[in-house]
Amino acid sequence: MKATVHVMLKQAVLDPQGEAVKTALGALGFEGVEAVRQGKVIELDLAETDAEAARAAVTAMCEKLLANTVIESFRVEVA
Incomplete structure (x- = not known):
């Protein structure tokens, strides 16, 4: 799952x-061009096969490492 x-x-x-x-x-x-906001995209290949479990795991990854939740927001897409 990605x-x-x-x-x-x-x-x-x-x-x-x-x-x-x-x-x-x-x-x-x-x-x-009136404004530019720059961000980052992180792609993960996961062994998980359940979409909700994958989303929960990636959300935990974001909260612990991938995003600084004090100053950054994140959005997770699972396919």
Whole structure:
């Protein structure tokens, strides 16, 4: 089973990398980009065959290691 985790900074947290990307896009001539938020995607191959058990395990992984839940939010997709 595969799981994908999307991790993003919470909206209230400043995103200096996103601002740098926005500035660089403007410098390259890409106009109209009003905001950029940068995050990360983590793909996991799991031995688990039950989707709910896999989701629970990946959620625990996020809470313990994959995301800093103080400043980041995460979304888990299991397929």
